[in-house]
Amino acid sequence: MAALEINGLSKAFGGVIALGGVDLSIPDDRITGIVGPNGSGKTTLFNVITGVYPPTGGSITWHGEDISGRAPHQIARKGLVRTFQQAMSFPGLSVKENIQIALERGSRQLRGQAPRWHTPEDLLDFVGLGGRGGDDAGSMPFGNLRRLGVAVALAANPVLLLLDEPAAGLSDGEANMLADLIMKLPEMGIGVCLIDHHMTFMTALCQRLIVLDFGTKIADGTTQSVLTDPKVMEVYLGGEL
Amino acid sequence: MTMEFLNLKVPMALGGAHGKAPAGSTEGAGNRGRRIEQIALAVALIAIVAALPSLNIGYRFLSIAITTGYTAIALYGLGLQFGQAGIMSVGHAAMLGVGAYTAAMLSNHLGVGFWAALPASIVFAAIAGGLVGLPSLRVSGQHYIIITFCCCALLVICLTNGGKLTGAATGLDVGSIPRVFGINFDKLFNYYYLVLAALVITLGLVYAIVNSSYGRTLRSIRENEQLARAIGINVDLHKIGVFMASGAFAGLAGILQVYYLRHISPTLYGAFPSLYLALMVMLGGGRLIYGPLIGAIIVNFLPEVMDLNPVDSRIAYGVALLVVILLLPGGVSSGLLAIYRWICGRLFGRVSKAGS
Numbered sequence: 001m002a003a004l005e006i007n008g009l010s011k012a013f014g015g016v017i018a019l020g021g022v023d024l025s026i027p028d029d030r031i032t033g034i035v036g037p038n039g040s041g042k043t044t045l046f047n048v049i050t051g052v053y054p055p056t057g058g059s060i061t062w063h064g065e066d067i068s069g070r071a072p073h074q075i076a077r078k079g080l081v082r083t084f085q086q087a088m089s090f091p092g093l094s095v096k097e098n099i100q101i102a103l104e105r106g107s108r109q110l111r112g113q114a115p116r117w118h119t120p121e122d123l124l125d126f127v128g129l130g131g132r133g134g135d136d137a138g139s140m141p142f143g144n145l146r147r148l149g150v151a152v153a154l155a156a157n158p159v160l161l162l163l164d165e166p167a168a169g170l171s172d173g174e175a176n177m178l179a180d181l182i183m184k185l186p187e188m189g190i191g192v193c194l195i196d197h198h199m200t201f202m203t204a205l206c207q208r209l210i211v212l213d214f215g216t217k218i219a220d221g222t223t224q225s226v227l228t229d230p231k232v233m234e235v236y237l238g239g240e241l
Numbered sequence: 242m243t244m245e246f247l248n249l250k251v252p253m254a255l256g257g258a259h260g261k262a263p264a265g266s267t268e269g270a271g272n273r274g275r276r277i278e279q280i281a282l283a284v285a286l287i288a289i290v291a292a293l294p295s296l297n298i299g300y301r302f303l304s305i306a307i308t309t310g311y312t313a314i315a316l317y318g319l320g321l322q323f324g325q326a327g328i329m330s331v332g333h334a335a336m337l338g339v340g341a342y343t344a345a346m347l348s349n350h351l352g353v354g355f356w357a358a359l360p361a362s363i364v365f366a367a368i369a370g371g372l373v374g375l376p377s378l379r380v381s382g383q384h385y386i387i388i389t390f391c392c393c394a395l396l397v398i399c400l401t402n403g404g405k406l407t408g409a410a411t412g413l414d415v416g417s418i419p420r421v422f423g424i425n426f427d428k429l430f431n432y433y434y435l436v437l438a439a440l441v442i443t444l445g446l447v448y449a450i451v452n453s454s455y456g457r458t459l460r461s462i463r464e465n466e467q468l469a470r471a472i473g474i475n476v477d478l479h480k481i482g483v484f485m486a487s488g489a490f491a492g493l494a495g496i497l498q499v500y501y502l503r504h505i506s507p508t509l510y511g512a513f514p515s516l517y518l519a520l521m522v523m524l525g526g527g528r529l530i531y532g533p534l535i536g537a538i539i540v541n542f543l544p545e546v547m548d549l550n551p552v553d554s555r556i557a558y559g560v561a562l563l564v565v566i567l568l569l570p571g572g573v574s575s576g577l578l579a580i581y582r583w584i585c586g587r588l589f590g591r592v593s594k595a596g597s
Contacts, residue, residue, distance in 0.1 A: 082471050088468070089464075101469075106472075155472070
């Protein structure tokens with residue numbers, strides 16, 4: 001059984017069905033990618049998993065414990081930490097203080113391990129922001145801001161890190177650097193589940209891809225098999241005329 | 242003054258670049274130097290303020306100073322709530338009112354004196370703060386501000402209609418503070434020192450809170466509530482916590498006010514006093530440690546210094562607030578800090594940068 005088991009998960013906003021019974025299992029020892037066209041329910045899936053919205057139906061099991069309907073901070077404390085597309089940092093504070101806040105949280109949820117990063121500087125060096133601790137988080141360039149977002153989430157000591165479109169708006173160079181960073185996480189004991197549109201970024205990172213469309217899972221398997229799946233081709237390129 | 246301590250964006254043109262705490266400064270020797278600098282500044286300020294009465298400044302000045310002192314204590318609570326957690330209240334006088342009326346009612350109905358009523362005032366005001374804070378878990382921004390205003394109006398209605406219990410519109414009288422070690426608090430000088438002592442304790446506590454992990458948690462809620470939740474911060478709990486802390490300081494201010502005025506009535510805790518508190522914290526700046534104190538000094542001494550009548554002084558406050566919001570969004574304290582940094586930069590140049 002995988003670390004995160006999702007069964008028949010659904011979420012409706014009034015009459016709009018954002019998720020219509022999704023079954024997923026996401027392990028916490030590798031990188032799993034979720035792709036899908038705009039509006040296919042990817043971010044809603046993250047929002048429901050992390051407690052931002054309560055699910056309409058179905059269950060979410062994390063290491064054998066049902067976490068559906070729990071508050072976001074409770075889920076984060078269990079090691080399911082996410083990033084956001086927009087709200088990446090605490091903008092009015094220094095970069096160092098951003099990390100410090102999250103490290104103080106992470107150090108309370110060590111789950112018997114030694115802390116991976118002892119000081120904010122250690123973590124900033126790891127994400128390639130060494131020496132930027134004094135900068136104001138709100139006035140950082142976008143690429144650095146993305147990394148700061150990842151660093152804040154890492155500081156909170158995740159078991160499974162959920163990244164919501166980490167490469168959106170990044171140049172190819174910046175996306176490659178971010179990919180190198182994400183690639184290191186599984187061997188450090190941090191599983192990654194990420195959403196993105198950037199296919200070269202995703203194929204480079206993920207051994208497994210899950211494809212969502214209109215709130216349902218249409219494909220799930222190795223990256224290569226998913227990319228050649230006719231149903232996926234139809235969603236992305238349109239069906240035969 | 243370190244950036245952790247001040248935590249404020251100072252306009253770059255005014256020398257804000259000097260204010261950024263570089264990486265690694267927490268354990269650095271430079272930080273210790275700044276700590277010493279801060280403590281020296283605080284000790285110097287306290288010494289000056291403590292020496293004031295011996296300069297034969299007159300009773301009028303002294304009584305305004307007392308008002309400024311207890312108002313500043315309440316403002317420090319509001320400063321935590323507004324400056325650190327980012328939640329404004331325009332009903333904060335109600336918290337003072339709870340503290341003041343707790344003390345006055347204990348005195349009138351149960352014969353409890355100042356010292357025994359002191360913890361009760363603080364606790365009741367903290368509870369009231371927590372209760373008024375509850376709606377903030379559901380509504381935010383201007384909507385919550387309106388709720389604080391309503392809570393304040395509600396308290397005034399309750400106090401006015403409280404019959405003998407609250408003394409209705411006439412209010413309640415209290416006696417004097419019992420002597421401690423032979424100190425007679427009926428003397429204005431001694432009351433001045435009592436308020437000063439309370440203010441110094443408040444300053445110390447607020448400084449400790451702002452620089453603690455708890456202070457950082459509050460700032461994270463101010464800056465990005467969603468992200469704070471996502472890294473495991475119980476935002477709701479900490480919001481109620483800061484409202485209670487804010488209420489506790491107001492309770493302390495309230496009891497000092499009632500034993501200073503010796504008579505209180507509901508109008509002291511209505512809309513106008515509440516707006517003045519909000520005005521003072523915005524004028525002085527809620528995020529810097531001396532901000533609330535500066536705000537209290539400006540608003541309380543301005544009419545005296547400029548010889549304004551109550552109507553003119555309101556106009557002056559309004560103009561001052563507009564000027565501060567437009568030119569110094571961080572309040573007068575941030576402007577003073579920027580000037581201080583600019584002077585230090587000019588005097589010591591690279592030395593202060595390298596030393597930090």
